Amino acid sequence: MEVLKIKVLGKGSYGVVYLVKTVAPAYNQIYALKSANEEYSFFLRKEEEILLKFVNCSNIIQCYGGFTSVEREQRMVYNIFLEYAPGGSLLDLMKKYGGKIPERDVNCYTQMILEGLLDIHEKGYIHSDLKPGNILVFPPQHCTRLSTLKIADFGLAKREGVQDTWIGFRGTKYYMSPESIVGEISGALDIWSLGCIVVQMITGRLPWNTCDGDKLNDKLLRGESPNIPEDMSELGKSFLKECFVFDPNKRWNASKLLCHPYLLLPEHMLPRDDRQSLPCFQQKKVLRSRNIPPPPGFNIPNSVLLERRKNLEEQRARRMISSYQQRKATGYLCV
Template identity: 30%
Template sequence: MPLFSKKHDARVTAKYNLKEVLGKGAFSEVVKAEEKATGTEVAIKIIDKKSLKGKEEALQNEIAVLQKVNHPNVVRLFELYDDKNRLSVMELVTGGELFDRIISKGSYTEKDASSLIRQVLEALEYLHSLGIVHRDLKPENLLYFSPSDDSKIMVSDFGLSKMQDDEQMDQLGTACGTPGYVAPEVLRRKPYGKAVDVWSVGVISYILLCGYPPFYSENDSELFKQIMKGEYEFDSPYWDNISDSAKDFISHLMELDPKKRYDCEQALTHPWIAADKARDVNIHESVSAQMRKSAAKLKWKKAMLVAAAIKMMQISSQEHKHQETQEQEQQDSASAAP
């Protein structure tokens, strides 16, 4: 039975007119609603607590972050209602995912990409100033506020985010994120901090300018090796019409050494962002074509998180070592036989 068909907290229905279901997940539904007093449209996320057993900490963490933030480029939590289900009244974001909008556009330039990344960096700089590391920045978590052509971009989904004080900020250790966008220090299982978010912005910037990811393999082990080595290229012909300033910007964000990597403030002052160095040439045809191809390749990876990938690789490695040991024992036994 849909969550939304159940009896709701009277406080919610007294204040909001509940409308259609906007989306469904494994543990939740998002419903469009209108505040009766003002006519303001919001999104109400209804989360089934029974289905979340063992994952309550992640939910509490996301709520704690959302209650703390107030920035024009970060999805906000307006109110929180807690009853049999947990009802969170969110800001309604209706413009769709970043890449979907780019593909549907008729024109798209470096300047457009620069403007998008500037907004993401401003949101990220704000989050970092509050001691919040997002830890899962990727295109699916960058949403347009509205369908209008001049809509702002919004950072969403704080399920993996972490709040730290200054002394602990570079001491995070949990392997998390999404393969392809995760920073090399996370894969090396080294203590990490805010710089992991900047690396992810570098990866997103790369894709925005050519349509395909800087690192790709259907084998997670090979993908992670590429990332840890920082192996990527500005391939011809896809990068031939992209400015040197854009390539320089990406190189500073996708710097292997997190201590040398640009922080948000440095990235925001880079000429590609701040000094009008982004080209105004239409790159929509080539970028959208590559995005469509990449989307088909990457679709199966969307739900895979780094922690799960690493665990699978460890199991595979253990099985491989066990097999090698057995083969060696068989060889030794054969050699010892008269």
């Protein structure tokens, strides 16, 4: 299948991401195409393998498969088709807000990220590099007023409990947890990273005030954590404290955090903010990426979709029961 490269969306340590358009009769769709030279394609193939386990997950970027192409000078390149995020990354979204995001919107975005993490952890994976640059922005779904966030870039993801051959600092230093410095990698790392992201959305600044990797390591190993914003709601501060528990075995997991009272609060109970929420996502029609089907020849088997739908229904039922019990226990539900 032939694709037309429109522009470069970004470059990483081992590949390039292009905005592409499929060249096929009566088929006019756009995608993100992530490409890497064959000799550097290990991470890309690994990412494809992982992402295909998350078909139809609403807060994880969708992958439609991969293929090998022959480029200039007979160079072999491996490519994977991804859904295109017209809103860029969470960093771009923060800029549109003026740097900081109102807490009422942070509340919603945090829940979206947690929904994605729950899927990742229930499949037995750890993202290991959760940060604003790896969270992509899509048009609203399910009649919501806010953009949809999806977790992307699984190049450093690993299996829970599998011996790690990675040497040195894993991920991005500003979002790393204390235990990850000494090589202890679990789902708790992603939760710590989430807390750092929430701090950054609220303050508009990096979670730490130092750029020195050694000083940051020392802070983490001494038991320090990013400062919790003073102007945040009390329940918001409580939520972050659970993300920044030093002991990874006592840090709340994604399922428990989704039932934290902070995420169950109605909007009018959050702090007032003069800043306005962004209007519904608007982009030129040609750049929209909602409900885009896979490219020709890259269809997902129906059995995979049916299994995913069944799992989603079971998760939703469990979460509704947990949410009811949590709200009842904390007095936020009148019975």
